[in-house]
Structure formats: C-alpha cells, structure tokens
Amino acid sequence: MQPSLEKLRKFFRLEHENKYDNTAIIGGLAKMLDFWEGEARADGVAEEVIQAVVARLRSYEKISPDGRAESLKGLWKRIGETYPEAGQKPKAQTPPVVGNQPPRPPRPAPDVTPNAEASESPRPQQQQKQNPPQQQAQQKPRQAAPSRSDVVPGAKTSQTPAALNAELTVLQGVGPRHAETLSSLGMNNLGDMLYYFPRRYEDYSQLKPIKALFYNDVVTVLGTIQTVHNRPIRGGKSSIIEVVISDGTGSLRISFFNQPWLANRFKQGDAIAVSGKVDQYLGRLVMNSPDWEPVEVENLHTARIVPIYALTEKITQKWLRGIMNQVVSHWAPAVVDALPDTVRFAARLVSLGEALMQVHFPVSQDRLKAARERLGFDEIFYLQMGVLRQKRDWKSVDGRRFTVSTEWLDARLTSLPFALTAAQQKSLEEIRADLDSGKPMNRLVQGDVGSGKTVVAALGAAIVVSGGAQAAIMAPTSILAEQHYRNFTRLLAGEGGMLQESEIRLLVGSTPDIRKEEIRQGLHDGTVKLVIGTHAVIEPDVLFKDLQFIVIDEQHRFGVEQRKELRSKGTNPHLLVMTATPIPRSLALTVFGDLDISVIDEMPVGRQPINTYVLRPQERERAFTLIRGQIKDGKQAFIVYPLIDESEKIEARAAVDDFETLSKEIFPDLKVGLLHGRMKPAEKDEVMMKFRDREYDILVSTTVVEVGVDVPNSTVMLIEGADRFGLAQLHQLRGRVGRGADQSYCLLIPTHEDAAENERLQAMSRTNSGFELADLDLKTRGPGEFLGTRQAGFASTLKMASITDVPLIEKARTQAQALFERDPYLQLPEHALLAEAFERFWGEGKGDVS
Numbered sequence: 001m002q003p004s005l006e007k008l009r010k011f012f013r014l015e016h017e018n019k020y021d022n023t024a025i026i027g028g029l030a031k032m033l034d035f036w037e038g039e040a041r042a043d044g045v046a047e048e049v050i051q052a053v054v055a056r057l058r059s060y061e062k063i064s065p066d067g068r069a070e071s072l073k074g075l076w077k078r079i080g081e082t083y084p085e086a087g088q089k090p091k092a093q094t095p096p097v098v099g100n101q102p103p104r105p106p107r108p109a110p111d112v113t114p115n116a117e118a119s120e121s122p123r124p125q126q127q128q129k130q131n132p133p134q135q136q137a138q139q140k141p142r143q144a145a146p147s148r149s150d151v152v153p154g155a156k157t158s159q160t161p162a163a164l165n166a167e168l169t170v171l172q173g174v175g176p177r178h179a180e181t182l183s184s185l186g187m188n189n190l191g192d193m194l195y196y197f198p199r200r201y202e203d204y205s206q207l208k209p210i211k212a213l214f215y216n217d218v219v220t221v222l223g224t225i226q227t228v229h230n231r232p233i234r235g236g237k238s239s240i241i242e243v244v245i246s247d248g249t250g251s252l253r254i255s256f257f258n259q260p261w262l263a264n265r266f267k268q269g270d271a272i273a274v275s276g277k278v279d280q281y282l283g284r285l286v287m288n289s290p291d292w293e294p295v296e297v298e299n300l301h302t303a304r305i306v307p308i309y310a311l312t313e314k315i316t317q318k319w320l321r322g323i324m325n326q327v328v329s330h331w332a333p334a335v336v337d338a339l340p341d342t343v344r345f346a347a348r349l350v351s352l353g354e355a356l357m358q359v360h361f362p363v364s365q366d367r368l369k370a371a372r373e374r375l376g377f378d379e380i381f382y383l384q385m386g387v388l389r390q391k392r393d394w395k396s397v398d399g400r401r402f403t404v405s406t407e408w409l410d411a412r413l414t415s416l417p418f419a420l421t422a423a424q425q426k427s428l429e430e431i432r433a434d435l436d437s438g439k440p441m442n443r444l445v446q447g448d449v450g451s452g453k454t455v456v457a458a459l460g461a462a463i464v465v466s467g468g469a470q471a472a473i474m475a476p477t478s479i480l481a482e483q484h485y486r487n488f489t490r491l492l493a494g495e496g497g498m499l500q501e502s503e504i505r506l507l508v509g510s511t512p513d514i515r516k517e518e519i520r521q522g523l524h525d526g527t528v529k530l531v532i533g534t535h536a537v538i539e540p541d542v543l544f545k546d547l548q549f550i551v552i553d554e555q556h557r558f559g560v561e562q563r564k565e566l567r568s569k570g571t572n573p574h575l576l577v578m579t580a581t582p583i584p585r586s587l588a589l590t591v592f593g594d595l596d597i598s599v600i601d602e603m604p605v606g607r608q609p610i611n612t613y614v615l616r617p618q619e620r621e622r623a624f625t626l627i628r629g630q631i632k633d634g635k636q637a638f639i640v641y642p643l644i645d646e647s648e649k650i651e652a653r654a655a656v657d658d659f660e661t662l663s664k665e666i667f668p669d670l671k672v673g674l675l676h677g678r679m680k681p682a683e684k685d686e687v688m689m690k691f692r693d694r695e696y697d698i699l700v701s702t703t704v705v706e707v708g709v710d711v712p713n714s715t716v717m718l719i720e721g722a723d724r725f726g727l728a729q730l731h732q733l734r735g736r737v738g739r740g741a742d743q744s745y746c747l748l749i750p751t752h753e754d755a756a757e758n759e760r761l762q763a764m765s766r767t768n769s770g771f772e773l774a775d776l777d778l779k780t781r782g783p784g785e786f787l788g789t790r791q792a793g794f795a796s797t798l799k800m801a802s803i804t805d806v807p808l809i810e811k812a813r814t815q816a817q818a819l820f821e822r823d824p825y826l827q828l829p830e831h832a833l834l835a836e837a838f839e840r841f842w843g844e845g846k847g848d849v850s
Helices: 003-017 029-042 047-058 065-082 125-130 133-143 176-183 190-194 297-302 317-334 341-346 352-360 365-395 406-414 422-435 453-466 478-492 513-525 560-567 585-591 617-632 655-666 681-692 727-734 753-757 759-766 770-781 806-822 829-841
Strands: 200-203 218-233 238-246 251-257 271-281 284-288 291-294 305-308 442-447 470-474 504-507 530-533 547-553 570-579 596-600 611-614 636-640 672-675 698-701 714-720 745-749
Touching: 003 029, 003 065, 029 047, 047 065, 047 829, 190 317, 200 271, 218 251, 251 271, 305 317, 317 352, 341 806, 352 365, 365 442, 365 806, 365 829, 406 453, 422 442, 422 453, 422 570, 422 596, 442 453, 453 470, 453 478, 453 547, 453 570, 470 478, 478 504, 478 530, 478 681, 504 513, 547 560, 560 570, 611 759, 617 636, 617 714, 617 745, 655 672, 655 698, 672 681, 681 698, 714 727, 727 745, 727 759, 727 770, 745 759, 759 770
Parallel strands: 251 284, 442 570, 442 596, 470 530, 470 547, 504 530, 547 570, 611 745, 636 698, 636 714, 672 698, 714 745
Antiparallel strands: 200 305, 218 238, 218 271, 238 251, 271 284, 271 291
C-alpha cells in the first residue's frame, strides 16, 4: 500500500478510537490535507481518490459524529475498491453518505457528464501533443504542488472545496517577473487563471472575404495593409488614420479617429485582423474604429475560434494563450463541480470542467454558447440563493407594529394638495400592511422618474412617527437630501400637518457644527422625529432614541456597509428602498429577491409627456433655437455630454470644450453654468443650487446630473453624443425635465449622422415609459446595466451573467428557489460542496445586499 494511504488509514483509525470527535489531528482532520495531497500525488494515487478524500475531509467538521463515521467508512470502502491492497478498514462504521459517493461510470452524452468523471477519461489529443511523455515527466514535480481537485478562484465564483492556490511560478515558462505582470491583471494563482475569461474571440473558422461583405455585417476580416494615411480634421484639432487592407478578393478602408499613434503601428505589408460593423461612406464599404490585432500565422491555418484576452504591457496574446492552454487543459477537467447533478441535468447545463475548457478554447460557437450559459447560470443561481437566504433571515426576527386607522390615513391624504394615483395608493397600502405585520419591512419602491415615490415614503414615515418612533431618510447627495427635506416638510409640517418644523431636520456634511450638535442631541433625546441627510446620518456620534423607519433613496449609490450601519442604529427597523431605475420584473425578482417590491408605474395627474426628438448633428442649430425660445419664456435648459474633456480615443463632444464655445459664441447673452464629475462635492452642489435658483439659464453638464435633482423650471434636455448612452441612462437624464406643468422637450443628437437611426434613440422618441425602455435595453444590451447597479463590488463577481438572456435568469431563479425550499442553509451532506462555493461567491458572508 502507498505510504500516503497507510498514513490516511492511521489517522482514520485514531479518529475511530476518539469516537469521531475530529481530534485525530490538532485543528481537525481537514488539516492533514495541507501535506497529504502532495504526498498522495507523489505516490501516484489516482486523482479521483484524492478528490474524494479532499471533498470528504473539507466538510468533515460540519457533520455529526454519526455522519462522520458513515463518511469515513464510505471513503475507505471507495479506496479499497481502487486499491484492494489497502487492507484493513476502520471498524464499526456505517454506510457512506449519499452526497459524496464515488463517481458513477460515464454517461453517454459527453457534454453533460458529471465533472468528476472528466478526470477519469483520457487526456485530449492536443494535450498529449503539447506535452510528450518525457516532457510531462519533467514537468510533473513542478505541477504536483497544487491540488488539481481543488479550485478556489480569487474571483469567488462557483467552485469546489479545495484550492488551486499555487503560485503561477509552478507553470513552465512563468518566472517571478511574468508572475508579477499577471498579478496586475488579477491572476495570482492557477484558480484565478481559470476564471480570467477572454474579453472576446476571433472566429477564424467563419471568415468572410472582402468581396462578400455587405452593409451592416458584423464580421472579422483578414487582410494585408496596403496604405496608411494620417490626415487632420477640424482645422487640425483632430485627426483620422485611414488604412486600406486587401485580401486578394477586394479592398476595405478602415478609419480610426483621434488615435495618431496608430500610424506607427500599422506597417505596409503586415497582416491584421479587424473586427467590427461594416458601414458605408460615399458608396464604398468602410469600417470605423474596429477592434484589430496583428495576425499570428498559426491562426490563419488553424481555422478555429481564438480567445482574445485583456493584456497589459510586457505580455502578448500568443504568450498568454500558451500559458492559458497549459492551465486550462490540465486543470479544467479536474475541477469538482459543486452544482448538484439534479440541478445541472434539470437546467440542461454542461459540466463545470467542460464550461471552463470551452470558454477559453472553444471548439465551436455552440460549445462556447453552452459554456457561457453554464457560467452565467452559476452566478445567477448563487446570487438568488443569497438573496432568498437574506429575506428569510430578515423575516425571522420581530419588528415593532405601527397601526393606524383608515380614518387617520384618509385625513392625511385629504390634507395633501393633490390626489394620489392608483399605483401610489397600492404602494402605500403595501407599506401600511408591512408596518402592521410584526416583521421588519424590507421593501423596494420602484417608480419611474417623477412618478411620486417621495410622497409615499413621507406617508410611511408619518405612520411610524405617529406611533412615537423616529424615521431617517438617506439620500446620496446633499442637494437631493435638501430637496427631500423641503418636500417632507411641506407634506408633514405644512398647514394641518402632524409634525412641527423643528421636529424635521436636515443633516448633511456642510451643516454648521453648532446645528449638527443640536440635531444629534434632538435625535438622542427624541425631540427630533425625522432626520433627512447624507452619509452624515451614519456617523458614529449620531445616536437615535428610537429609530424604527429608514428610507434609502437611489439605493445603488450606497455601499453595503453604509446600509448596515444605518440599520444598526435601530432595533430591527423597517426599511424602505426607493429607486427610479426601471428594472424588468425578471431581473428585479432575482437581483432584489430579498426585498418585497412595489411598483409605481403611473404619472401624477396633469404631468405632460416629454416630447423627445432625435436630431442629426447638422441640425444642432435647431436645438439651440428651441433653447433660446424657452429661455425667452423664462424657462431653463440642460445640455449634457458623455465626456468631460475631449478624448483621443473616443470621438465625441465634451462638456469642458463645448462650454467655452456655448458661453462665448452661441449664447453670449445668457448665463451658462458648468457641472462635471471632477468638481468637488461642495462645488457641484453650489452649481446645482444656482441653477435651481435661476442664477443660470443653461447648465452644461456630464451625467452627474442624472439622479433626482428637481428643477421644475427646466423644460429642455439636450443630450450630445446620445448614442454613447444606454437607454436606462438616457431615460434618467430625460427625467430631469418635465417636473412642472409646462411642456418639456428632450433632444438627442448622436455622434454621427448614421447613428440617428440607432434603435435605442428611436425607442426614446416613441415612449416615455421607463419600464418599456428597460425591457428593450435588456434585449439589446443584456442585463449588465441593471445588475451593475446592485452594489459597489458586487457586479465584479458577475462576469458572465451580464451577457445572459432572460430565460436563463428565470431558469436559474427557478432552480435556486426549488433547492432553497428543500435546504435553505445548505446543511444536507450532499450540499457540502455547494455550501462552500456559495460562501466563496458571497465573500464569506459580506452579503447584506438590501
């Protein structure tokens, strides 16, 4: 028997004598894996046996003594079947745990075999070719250090319990310098490399000759550079590099704007691959600013799909692909799949090993699609499991009841200067029911721009304050907090209001110290009933007498820790989150699955739709004429840009550059203000307040103006470079106007004339409904824009989900809910691997995502 197996038997026997109390080794039986894995591999123990031992021992401390006895008996039986000479087994133990049985024989369909079986099958032919037997023998001592059974990527995605934490220097051809360079890309160990996915692919298996190209094709073309010209435009302010390539069947002109350094990169006679959309100019087919790269000769002959990775200085695609091939071909088949077979087969997913192999080196587009589907499924699945668990945890504690009579509520509604819409009334009733449920409210109010979320939140606060408790409203910026303060004061402390003005206070960073101390004292002794503020509200020295109701506006602007900090200032307080980002239902149920959701999808009576028009760049003067006319009538206008300063890489107009022209040449008689993201917060607030107070006629801005600022007198929103924004962002910007009773206008000017037909811009001109636009954005761009707003740092764990479709999201949610109902805390033995993968995805319990 191999020495490593003999050592294993001794530890098992000692554990049996200790009545399975996990004391055979100081620190627990799993500690032996630190040295045992390497010894076992050096002894030539079969990889599947090593994997089985690792899996059992990693989850050993989590199970009962009886379960441990069963687990060790089953494990030793498994070893005995593989190595009959293993001999004597531990005594008096019972049958093995169901969830960790040895791998079954391979199933007929190769794409969906359980991943553990992949390690039993012969290596792929190309790998044998790459590493001949003698070379493998030389490499083996270097590669034996890490455990193939064990992948814990730094990216915290779905994986098995052990660790490919070996440093990259164990790889052939990677020294300390290369390891340092790879580390700058986020690759610190072999597991990180498996999860460093290509940013795109060149499909050399389906190339098109230039003569077969058509307008609007999105293709990759290979050709040889014929000519390179650099010509100035805009009076020398900008430049265009024009390259003509030929492939023997025809020629194609390629243009690059404001990238003069490319003139030295393109050499006549070099072969390059260009990928992009085929446009038309003066009757000829062209490509504008396509992706490109030099062609490696072997790619021309392999006719396969080639991965393109994000790079940094000192490394090339060819070198990184070679290193990736080493890692992926050797380690991907050995990754143990944490996803239960029942889930995987029900969702018709490929194994994790197959997905990792194909996402890096796809054999075909179909296999690549299946790989991305599997990896995206994992992310949504773990996300949904997490939010379901948080919802259950939140509902398991008690919350204070706040009950009001229908007469009391009717009196409050009657005192309002307007009638609530049916959607507002429904949301208010849901909030009222939550406050009277005996459980802490955890609700998201999702309302379109200008739909009246604030009044619903104010009435919720009124219910709690009427019960003798306190409420806090937290906004992302000082100007938004001040806006809420005015609105809440008008609604709750006006004529016939239930609060005195002194009981509602504003607490922001710029509040004078004397007043801050006064407010803190009032919150501590209970004389201040309602506080509205920014991050200043969560400062350690802000203490509440009885905080029971929290409203967080535009929740994605706050980090998890900030929300937890505010919650901790009360005892299981009721939480209301408001967002104006319209999120399609399928995504809302997944990403906000821990929250109950109310939707306000009606506009208040009397609010006029905003007239939206798409103008070609040469029609800009029409926009300026409209702005002049509106300002003459006493109104104001926004002009928004995608960039702060002109960029050499991006051809788009910029705020700072155009501000000079607008203020001095186009509107010299008007007062023009400038707002952008590089200004200090206090400067931004000052500019915004001056605009609100009509000290400026026109505000030139970047997208910092996007969230929630109320300037009812502004009636024109002109968006330059509109094709560079997503639909959700365009809709948010449009919502800055139309806040009063006057007709308002949104004018969209794209970067190029042909972008005027852009589907997103045309959709903006057709509808004012944020929910319709969100559905369209989901179809055209994927859910990245919505998922990315969940929380800072959270989106970085979603590498594949941003390209998945709605059916996959729904499929993952359905499977997660079904498993959650059976085992919400993943305590069943068969879910031990899944539990560890879940913990890694959620960052060891950092999760409070609500």
